[in-house]
Amino acid sequence: MSIALPPTPLVSRVLATLIPGPKSSELHARKAAAVSPGVGVTLPIYVARASDGIIEDIDGNVFVDLGSGIGVTGVGNANAQVVAAVAEQAQLFTHTAFAVTPYESYIRVCEMLNEVTPGAHEKRSALFNSGAEAVENAVKIARKFTGRQAIVVLENGYHGRTNLTMGMTAKSMPFKDGFGPFAPEIYRLPGSYPFRDGRTADEAARITISRIEKEIGGSSLAAIVVEPIQGEGGFIVPAPGFLPALAEYARSTGALFVADEIQSGFCRTGDWFASEHEGLVPDLITTAKGIAGGMPLSAVTGRADIMDSVHAGGLGGTYTGNPVACAAAIAAMTWMNQSTATELARQIEGVALDKLTSARDAHEVIGEVRGRGAMIAMEFAQPDSREPLPDLTARVARECHERGVIVLTTGTYANVIRLLPPFSIPLSTLHEGLDVIREVIDEFAPQ
Numbered sequence: 001m002s003i004a005l006p007p008t009p010l011v012s013r014v015l016a017t018l019i020p021g022p023k024s025s026e027l028h029a030r031k032a033a034a035v036s037p038g039v040g041v042t043l044p045i046y047v048a049r050a051s052d053g054i055i056e057d058i059d060g061n062v063f064v065d066l067g068s069g070i071g072v073t074g075v076g077n078a079n080a081q082v083v084a085a086v087a088e089q090a091q092l093f094t095h096t097a098f099a100v101t102p103y104e105s106y107i108r109v110c111e112m113l114n115e116v117t118p119g120a121h122e123k124r125s126a127l128f129n130s131g132a133e134a135v136e137n138a139v140k141i142a143r144k145f146t147g148r149q150a151i152v153v154l155e156n157g158y159h160g161r162t163n164l165t166m167g168m169t170a171k172s173m174p175f176k177d178g179f180g181p182f183a184p185e186i187y188r189l190p191g192s193y194p195f196r197d198g199r200t201a202d203e204a205a206r207i208t209i210s211r212i213e214k215e216i217g218g219s220s221l222a223a224i225v226v227e228p229i230q231g232e233g234g235f236i237v238p239a240p241g242f243l244p245a246l247a248e249y250a251r252s253t254g255a256l257f258v259a260d261e262i263q264s265g266f267c268r269t270g271d272w273f274a275s276e277h278e279g280l281v282p283d284l285i286t287t288a289k290g291i292a293g294g295m296p297l298s299a300v301t302g303r304a305d306i307m308d309s310v311h312a313g314g315l316g317g318t319y320t321g322n323p324v325a326c327a328a329a330i331a332a333m334t335w336m337n338q339s340t341a342t343e344l345a346r347q348i349e350g351v352a353l354d355k356l357t358s359a360r361d362a363h364e365v366i367g368e369v370r371g372r373g374a375m376i377a378m379e380f381a382q383p384d385s386r387e388p389l390p391d392l393t394a395r396v397a398r399e400c401h402e403r404g405v406i407v408l409t410t411g412t413y414a415n416v417i418r419l420l421p422p423f424s425i426p427l428s429t430l431h432e433g434l435d436v437i438r439e440v441i442d443e444f445a446p447q
């Protein structure tokens with residue numbers, strides 16, 4: 001399967017065939033025969049190469065990528081510094097198991113995480129492979145430290161696909177349907193979704209806290225686990241003040257406040273972590289996705305006294321903190337520092353909010369444009385009833401794909417288009433992608 005690739009990275013779309021092209025369609029037939037259909041595919045164009053906001057497929061089509069592989073390749077795809085670090089480490093050794101014979105890069109990643117996460121207090125970190133695994137371990141640690149069991153999560157939350165994290169995830173289809181029973185002592189309570197609940201931060205927090213008091217009892221609460229901006233739930237930005245109120249309540253009962261920053265972390269929202277926007281200092285923080293430029297790695301970082309409460313050998317796994325992934329993480333975090341990725345994300349916010357807000361002004365079915373940094377979304381709903389419009393949303397996404405722009409849908413009601421561009425996307429490429437989205441909306445959305 002060799003195709004002639006141009007020598008320099010492309011910065012704009014090329015539509016060489018209908019989407020998907022013939023070679024991708026051929027592979028997709030092979031996929032149907034060989035891969036479990038449980039493994040879905042949003043856009044069946046098979047990838048040949050990718051760079052900064054660009055994905056080239058095996059048919060010679062070039063896409064503007066506003067998804068970054070679900071918010072992972074913030075530093076750009078195949079970021080040169082990440083590639084060099086991966087290659088260098090892979091030549092030295094690919095795996096030894098840190099728990100058997102350790103290596104320095106694992107420690108360096110933990111030092112960097114302890115440094116960049118919110119709060120100047122003493123911290124420790126532990127590394128894992130996937131986001132779900134990090135969340136599972138944060139729950140283990142919170143239970144061990146507090147000696148309590150109850151975990152509170154929020155409506156519209158997403159925390160993963162393993163058994164424990166499915167139980168923590170709100171949405172049934174496709175994540176949970178038929179996969180139960182789920183783990184006990186997980187309580188899902190109302191959060192803050194200003195566009196739909198119309199509540200102030202105080203009202204929303206009062207409801208959540210009162211439900212904890214009545215249904216769980218503060219003294220049984222081990223942790224409240226929240227996404228500072230809910231990702232799979234629809235890029236829901238809670239009313240300012242809601243999360244600090246929950247954090248304060250958690251602490252008042254001796255429970256932990258855990259921020260799941262797996263989607264919102266690593267400069268995505270224009271700060272290193274979304275928690276910083278409201279001055280939140282989580283007791284534990286889970287990270288993954290953007291941490292290592294596309295290599296699988298995740299982490300739990302938290303207060304030293306909490307992390308130190310776990311017995312030796314209580315945390316781990318064969319591959320956790322793989323040396324190649326650690327090398328990639330060091331390179332990715334270094335790039336984020338050197339390139340002031342937070343500034344790049346804020347610049348993306350300026351451009352994206354401007355364009356999407358003007359689309360909203362022209363189309364009443366865009367109920368809300370929201371988000372921060374390079375984590376921006378628009379929610380499609382009937383103007384008066386706010387009835388979600390998932391079909392229109394899917395149509396807009398599909399048309400964008402066919403015109404060479406990769407956008408992702410999200411939301412409990414599947415009525416949100418989300419943008420997670422890499423920080424390294426050239427501004428002209430970003431404009432091009434946003435202009436296509438606008439063109440599609442003008443064509444398919446009613447006024």
Ligand code: PLZ
Nearest residue numbers: 130131132158159160227231260262263
């Ligand atoms: N917590 C906040 O966003 C992963 C899931 C995509 P893993 N979100 C993308 C899909 O369809 O599986 C996510 C997240 C938050 C936890 C996770 C889980 O991270 O690395 O996918 O396990």
